[in-house]
Amino acid sequence: xxxxxxxxxxxxxxxxxxxxxxxxxxxxxxxxxxxxxxxxxxxxxxxxxxxxxxxxxxxxxxxxxxxxxxxxxxxxxxxxxxxxxxxxxxxxxxxxxxxxxxxxxxxxxxxxxxxxxxxxxxxxxxxxxxxxxxxxxxxxxxxxxxxxxxxxxxxxxxxxxxxxxxxxxxxxxxxxxxxxxxxxxxxxxxxxxxxxxxxxxxxxxxxxxxxxxxxxxxxxxx
Amino acid sequence: xxxxxxxxxxxxxxxxxxxxxxxxxxxxxxxxxxxxxxxxxxxxxxxxxxxxxxxxxxxxxxxxxxxxxxxxxxxxxxxxxxxxxxxxxxxxxxxxxxxxxxxxxxxxxxxxxxxxxxxxxxxxxxxxxxxxxxxxxxxxxxxxxxxxxxxxxxxxxxxxxxxxxxxxxxxxxxxxxxxxxxxxxxxxxxxxxxxxxxxxxxxxxxxxxxxxxxxxxxxxxx
DNA sequence: AACAATAGTATTGTTGACAATATGAATAAA
DNA sequence: TTTATTCATATTGTCAACAATACTATTGTT
Numbered sequence: 001x002x003x004x005x006x007x008x009x010x011x012x013x014x015x016x017x018x019x020x021x022x023x024x025x026x027x028x029x030x031x032x033x034x035x036x037x038x039x040x041x042x043x044x045x046x047x048x049x050x051x052x053x054x055x056x057x058x059x060x061x062x063x064x065x066x067x068x069x070x071x072x073x074x075x076x077x078x079x080x081x082x083x084x085x086x087x088x089x090x091x092x093x094x095x096x097x098x099x100x101x102x103x104x105x106x107x108x109x110x111x112x113x114x115x116x117x118x119x120x121x122x123x124x125x126x127x128x129x130x131x132x133x134x135x136x137x138x139x140x141x142x143x144x145x146x147x148x149x150x151x152x153x154x155x156x157x158x159x160x161x162x163x164x165x166x167x168x169x170x171x172x173x174x175x176x177x178x179x180x181x182x183x184x185x186x187x188x189x190x191x192x193x194x195x196x197x198x199x200x201x202x203x204x205x206x207x208x209x210x211x212x213x214x215x216x217x218x219x220x221x222x
Numbered sequence: 223x224x225x226x227x228x229x230x231x232x233x234x235x236x237x238x239x240x241x242x243x244x245x246x247x248x249x250x251x252x253x254x255x256x257x258x259x260x261x262x263x264x265x266x267x268x269x270x271x272x273x274x275x276x277x278x279x280x281x282x283x284x285x286x287x288x289x290x291x292x293x294x295x296x297x298x299x300x301x302x303x304x305x306x307x308x309x310x311x312x313x314x315x316x317x318x319x320x321x322x323x324x325x326x327x328x329x330x331x332x333x334x335x336x337x338x339x340x341x342x343x344x345x346x347x348x349x350x351x352x353x354x355x356x357x358x359x360x361x362x363x364x365x366x367x368x369x370x371x372x373x374x375x376x377x378x379x380x381x382x383x384x385x386x387x388x389x390x391x392x393x394x395x396x397x398x399x400x401x402x403x404x405x406x407x408x409x410x411x412x413x414x415x416x417x418x419x420x421x422x423x424x425x426x427x428x429x430x431x432x433x434x435x436x437x438x439x440x441x442x443x444x
Numbered sequence: 445a446a447c448a449a450t451a452g453t454a455t456t457g458t459t460g461a462c463a464a465t466a467t468g469a470a471t472a473a474a
Numbered sequence: 475t476t477t478a479t480t481c482a483t484a485t486t487g488t489c490a491a492c493a494a495t496a497c498t499a500t501t502g503t504t
Contacts, residue, residue, distance in 0.1 A: 060282015
């Protein structure tokens with residue numbers, strides 16, 4: 001009866017954690033900038049106690065770095081670090097895609113197709129190109145990781161790594177590469193999922209992400 | 223000049239975080255048990271402020287789960303969750319081993335051989351069998367992940383996942399499987415590293431970890 | 445002018461007190 | 475006996491004040 005009331009119960013530290021996290025990944029809190037406790041506590045209308053707990057959670061997500069007696073600053077990713085993240089992502093999403101191939105139902109695959117169709121429409125529309133790069137691409141990957149059935153994998157990828165990637169994209173204001181190519185690859189991946197071809201699904205996904213990684217590496221070599 | 227003094231500077235929250243973490247992975251704080259703030263703050267002689275920050279860091283490591291207005295409890299892993307972790311570990315250590323194969327120097331490989339030789343001696347000694355299983359095995363993997371050169375990968379595996387595995391082993395008091403087999407596989411892996419054979423190194427490492435994973439899966443099917 | 449020392453300010457670290465919520469026991473009703 | 479209800483207690487959430495440290499600007503010296 002009061003379950004609905006219980007649901008909206010949440011602590012100040014948690015809500016302000018969400019707020020600051022979105023502020024960071026949106027770039028409203030600039031990468032490398034200092035996290036000023038008195039200022040933020042005023043801004044969000046809370047005391048420093050719960051704010052510091054929120055900052056510690058952000059530290060756990062690797063979104064801020066804390067130096068004792070100095071404070072926290074918003075993390076700033078350089079190219080090498082971004083490549084490191086892509087290496088991890090390639091490996092883990094390959095795993096996720098393999099697991100998804102063994103577990104996804106026909107209905108799940110249909111949902112993926114619908115998702116891609118929606119994105120196609122968005123692309124055809126005016127500023128769709130931007131939309132697709134910013135959010136749509138992640139939606140696809142998000143859903144596949146969910147289909148893997150590995151909850152911990154989902155939490156790590158969707159609760160931590162993706163936020164870091166969004167941060168990097170905002171930081172470098174990179175909305176790049178190869179939307180039509182990526183699109184084709186997405187469909188190939190769903191094909192493999194439909195056929196329950198685990199090996200192929202993993203290979204295609206790894207190759208898909210490796211493409212984005214190589215774009216970064218080329219940037220590194222100028 | 224005062225750099226040595228600076229080194230010992232650390233916050234209460236950080237030191238007590240270390241203490242509680244080791245208490246958890248050693249099993250001194252039982253899995254599933256409640257984390258009582260007044261009790262712990264008394265036990266460690268600090269106030270609840272920094273203690274709560276430490277708990278939030280533990281939440282970030284997935285070692286405790288926090289429910290608003292109820293509190294934190296030490297995480298308790300069931301078999302399914304342990305398998306999820308092993309799936310992730312297999313994927314990531316495969317990656318680490320591949321990277322290590324491309325980067326490890328001859329000197330690095332020598333260090334690995336020495337490590338294995340030391341473990342052999344330990345095994346031959348009385349209670350060595352136990353030692354090897356508990357720490358020695360992780361040392362080997364630890365070093366390879368370090369050789370991968372991917373700092374983020376290192377932090378995730380060695381700063382989070384390994385602690386969870388130790389927790390599970392303590393929880394199920396499992397000091398199991400196939401030390402002599404594992405030993406042989408370790409040497410094969412170093413062979414591949416010496417030959418800079420990235421593919422083989424990755425495959426061997428994944429197979430090595432998959433063995434432990436399958437042991438768990440068999441437990442699941444009884 | 446450049447560098448070192450120092451004083452003042454701002455920020456972080458820590459604490460104890462208070463408010464809000466949950467837990468558990470005792471009582472009352474079915 | 476079992477189920478609700480109420481009350482007392484314990485624990486968590488939040489706050490504001492104090493202590494300790496780091497940062498900044500000024501001064502003084504070479």
